[in-house]
Amino acid sequence: MPWIADCPITSHQEVAPGHCRMVIHAPQIAKDAQAGQFCMLQVQEGLYPFLRRPMSVERIFADGLSFLYKIVGEGTRLLSRMTQGETINVQGPLGKPFPIDPSFDRHILVAGGIGIAPFPALADAIKRTLGKTPEVIIAARTEQALVGNRDFRQMGCKVHLATDDGSAGKKAFASEMLEKLRPGPGTVVYACGPMPMMKATHAVCEAAGVPCFTSLEAEMACGDGVCLGCAVEANVEIESERMVRVCKDGPVFDSKLIHWESY
């Protein structure tokens, strides 16, 4: 069940240029949260901005959560100005988590840019519940946009870096890196990043015959299944709808369900 609470900010730091990590004290939300879920953050008091901002749960602690975010516009800019000790109004956890299935023994996480955000919690959960260590592909436009890389190495994950311009790791797209890792029987892929990246990742997985779970993004108003603003086209009907709600039916979807042709 989602909570709405004023949560103290226990830490807030710039972790890379234009990228911040915020840790909040939120025991109730932390208790319910699972990797892949997200929260809606109220960035400032009053009516500006008008809507909350969705942020994936980066990590789940006993008494709180962290968010890892990139400053892209007004909302995230204002968010980044909040300081430790202030409180932030948070609604969550929301949405469907990543499925964690013991029948797989190879887990590949494919992150594009800030799409890395939900993966620390997922890697934690895979290690904790299955005792397995996922591999991680981290792709970004340039070296500066690579975040999270050290965190995964600390967790013991094998990390594959890729940049569009070759400034760090391989000069390759995330999906190309995935192909090189030869996903086969027993492999499951989790992907989060820009739509074209996830579309390409889905195609690689289809070809390899391995399942792929994608965490989608969409503009959201309510984050809770009500406004239908975040709908994306599906290949099948879910609850008699061909449009699925990223916030409620997702954000994590079996990539087979998404009508990738429209992207």
Next chain:
Amino acid sequence: MPWIADCPITSHQEVAPGHCRMVIHAPQIAKDAQAGQFCMLQVQEGLYPFLRRPMSVERIFADGLSFLYKIVGEGTRLLSRMTQGETINVQGPLGKPFPIDPSFDRHILVAGGIGIAPFPALADAIKRTLGKTPEVIIAARTEQALVGNRDFRQMGCKVHLATDDGSAGKKAFASEMLEKLRPGPGTVVYACGPMPMMKATHAVCEAAGVPCFTSLEAEMACGDGVCLGCAVEANVEIESERMVRVCKDGPVFDSKLIHWESY
């Protein structure tokens, strides 16, 4: 000339229940500011609230200013949440100051409620430029709403307290207190507070034949003479207008100029 500047908040404290004093570092504004002028404060980043909030200059220092304000609505509530070290965008100084005329030797300042705000700077200026010590009438609804009283005693001013309910000082209106002080030849009165109080004060001064300068309030959008939103009716034409702008032609007016009948 008015400045617009992001000013560091050097101190911000609750001085009485629901009343705060904010001190800002603003050397340019301080250099130009005179008692009776005001600033327009931008309470928060972004579009909420949409307009700035006018606040009288309470005190003028070498490198900054103070504001003394009462929390009455959203804007002042948000203002009160700002903390030392943050910056606030300030436009000022604006408006016409209190006239300080050496030909008077008795200065009575009449404050109703938060109308006390511009008087510390005025008392300072009278002491500094004329070497005289003004008397101050401080009136409020109840004891709790009396602010500033100690500050004036520290300046050596004779302070007369009045409350509507008699919980502190005399149970009297400000104008009644003024009458009792028998303003006569050589006296000048300065008044700031709710409209009915200033209207009554004006009447007492008229009867006593002494000049009275009132600092008016009005809802303001621009604070700078442009929008005509703050207009009040005058008894005479100023620049061929019968409506005078509180922000530009005032906020301090010779009380004879105001058409008190409309209040």
Next chain:
Amino acid sequence: MSINLQVNVGGLVMKNPVTVGSGTFGYGQEYDQYFDVAQLGAVTVKSLSLKPRTGNKPPRLVETPAGMLNAIGLQNVGLDAYLRDKLPFLRQKGCTIIGNIYGHSMEEYMELAKRLEAEQGADAIEANLSCPNVHDARTARGCKLVAQSPERVKEYTQAIKTSTKLPVFIKLTPNVMDIVEPALAAEEGGADGISMINTLLGMGINPETRKPILSNIVGGLSGPAIRPIAVKMVWDVAKYVKIPIIGMGGICNADDAMQFILAGATAVAVGCYSFRQPDAASKVIQGLEEYCIRHEITDINKLIGAMMV
């Protein structure tokens, strides 16, 4: 002090004057996670059409200053799925239901009203004659909605009234010169109440891509941004029509709701502010009660249209 918050909206008894805007509350289930939705005077459901609708392509919404634009395009499960999958929850909770309907023709409105009554799918009908998101924005000029034509409003109202004994409310668009005209037409057609206002036409362009932000180009503007417009229109209509008004447009709290009531609304709806604050409508109910206590008003009906001019 005991306060009466109950109001009667053209035959629909609401235990308090607070409902929600159609399309901003789903079918009640999601927000029941945050507060007991049976607290509401009524739940107004997302517009129902006879067949399911998939709505417009994404992106369908964008935030704007103190508001938002949406071009959902009336995506909804359709009447059958509503009755089968959504209604039982609302009935089991004991909610009073306003069934908002959208038809492609007068006949569809009639059919929807008839079936909602027959299958006890609603306690009152709100006919959405004013959705701005189902016409082709590229060519539509002044967007020809039913609610923009007083003649058609009257005709549609009469037709719906013949199809059901439930109270019928007509939902009007603000995209007119004089909203009193369609309101009077609805009254003449026999409507039991007026719901107002639906969203205002608007659009946004992304300067970097030079493309419209919404796939549908044009959408409907809602939220606190439009509240002053809505209050004015409610005041206008209240002066000229006798049937009750359900007022909406940017209501966030009890003070906002009071503006509509004082302007002449018998009930109010909390719309898209729920997206930000899911229990906003519940807080409005509480705030209205507190208002009455503070002002020593024992019956909220005394405040309807009680603005002092």
Next chain:
Amino acid sequence: MSINLQVNVGGLVMKNPVTVGSGTFGYGQEYDQYFDVAQLGAVTVKSLSLKPRTGNKPPRLVETPAGMLNAIGLQNVGLDAYLRDKLPFLRQKGCTIIGNIYGHSMEEYMELAKRLEAEQGADAIEANLSCPNVHDARTARGCKLVAQSPERVKEYTQAIKTSTKLPVFIKLTPNVMDIVEPALAAEEGGADGISMINTLLGMGINPETRKPILSNIVGGLSGPAIRPIAVKMVWDVAKYVKIPIIGMGGICNADDAMQFILAGATAVAVGCYSFRQPDAASKVIQGLEEYCIRHEITDINKLIGAMMV
């Protein structure tokens, strides 16, 4: 890279597309304290009437979410005082001047236009046929403004055109069902441009006192709150009229201005946002130039109506 920002609005050459909303910039002098107002493509002055007007009683304005309501009621110094006291400053600075005029009759508009031309009081005329604050809100229904009647718009435009050789812009109200109609009427009447939009009718009530917040009850809503509505209307009109548009409604920065330009406006006006940020219009000019550089556009005229659908 040298960027051309110059635009030609129906014969009025502006060195950049940025002017200010009438009534939000006085006669230029106050804001010259904050930036050199001669930077502007043009200064649009507060509506001028033949005789001075004292305007409405206070309170005349109130803040609203992301905007404000005003009911100034066209307080202004009158034409004579303008020419005597205000014009010399603008002329001495070398400003291009759009003279906004308000008359109580067609004859007054003609007289105002004629005298402004004769006394070189303006380089173009903007006829305010759309002020919402000069009618009795208590009784007015749909507030009968000239700009709400296409016939009268045409007639007034023709009359003003016969009185002056200056470019004539007609300022329209958004309080209509289809703003293309009065825009086409203005074009048929010979207008050289359309200014849009004026404020939207709105009101606010203080729940504690139960009184209207504005003494005039009703006022005009402006600010970012209304921007999506204004952009949509500009886009609509640009599709159907050939004369240039001066777009306005909630512009705060260059991105906002670009929305209007991409939707089809040849020039833009910064309105009440100047109240909050006195040098906003200057920043918009700078931002437009930066936009052109970033997008490698050498002539801003190429961006007019360049939204990609």
